[in-house]
Amino acid sequence: MADRPDSTSPRTLKTVQRAFDVVRALQDLDGAGVTELAEELGLSKSSTYNYLSTLREHQYVVKEDDTYRLSYQFLHIGEYVRGQTDIYRHGREELDILAHETGRYVHLATEQHGLGVNLYKVRGEEAIGSRYQQSKLQRPDYLHFSATGKAILAHLPRERVEWILDEYGLVRKTANTITDPEELFAELERTRERGYSINAEEEIEGIRAVGAPILAQDGEVLGSVSVSGPAHRLRQPEHRERLVEAVTDTANVVEVNIVTQDSDDDEFPDFRDA
Known part of the structure; x- marks a missing residue:
């Protein structure tokens, strides 16, 4: 990818x-x-x-x-690149709905060059941490401490993950950040098994998040979506379960949107160059 x-x-x-x-x-x-x-x-x-x-x-x-x-030339170039990305084109409206339903910050991300790229972010009515969240759109991120990043890492080949760790290491952001490679691989295995990722105040203290991968039909990970909120709320099992259901449902809808569009393209080929 x-x-x-x-x-x-x-x-x-x-x-x-x-x-x-x-x-x-x-x-x-x-x-x-x-x-x-x-x-x-x-x-x-x-x-x-x-x-x-x-x-x-x-x-x-x-x-x-x-x-x-x-x-502003860079803004135009960035918008062009983002607009060519399937998960952005087919996921933006779904993230708007997710933010409205949960009231939290929602994030859409992908991976390039071993770093996380935040493609889209929406603020729900009850969202917190606005200044920090907005800054995430302006720079690439390490993958190991965010819910979007761990959802992606969990579905990359192990060889690719090992290359990323060799290239960037495991930078500590908080006391909860995973900095041991074997502990991270164990966490990625748990993420695959349960179908969603957890950021337990590993990126910023006081904020937790849950994320889900967006997968192609062949299993390739295209990106991920996450919802973040106050740590004390996401520690509550009922609240966390509602967010997990919402974020996994959104990821599934984005996957279907992409597959449906690909099917439409195959059914109606472009004959302009024929």
Whole structure:
């Protein structure tokens, strides 16, 4: 499903790599001047200025006084990429319904390059942790401490999971975060057996979540959906069971939506190029 680095690929172009370094630095610094950016990247001011000028000429960077920032071009690109994703196109409306029914934050995620990508997030009327939840849309996440991430990991081949752990490790976010590989593999086995994942305050203290995988017909994991809420509520068995039923039902509906669309495409082929 997801791409990962290929050690046999041709050598990368340093100029292209450096241009992406500039883009990432502008994101991390929330905009910067030439001097600050040059110091951040270890480049000369003239080289930094040349990269910024090129990106600005192609409308990927804007200049406000002496500060350079990323432009809305990246927003358009991101929306295009997200719109090409099956689980987003066929799951967005279902997540809106789930958020309305549960009153909680709901999340739709997938995996790429061994990290979790948050594709969509909806806030229910009783949701908490708004600032933190919104920030999750702006960056990739480790997979091992979230309900969406563990639902995905549980259905990836073990070899793939081992590669992810070797690449990124098991970063601790709270006292409850699983940081031992064998303990994580045991948790992933339990997740497969019961059909849903649990985030027991492993990502942020005071918030728990339950998640379910979204699977293709051949069993490949396409992504996952989760619901998060106050830890004290999700510790209550009746409340947790209601959320588990709601999130697994939503995942199943998204799977059916995807299969139905694929079937429609097969039944009505595109003859435009015939």
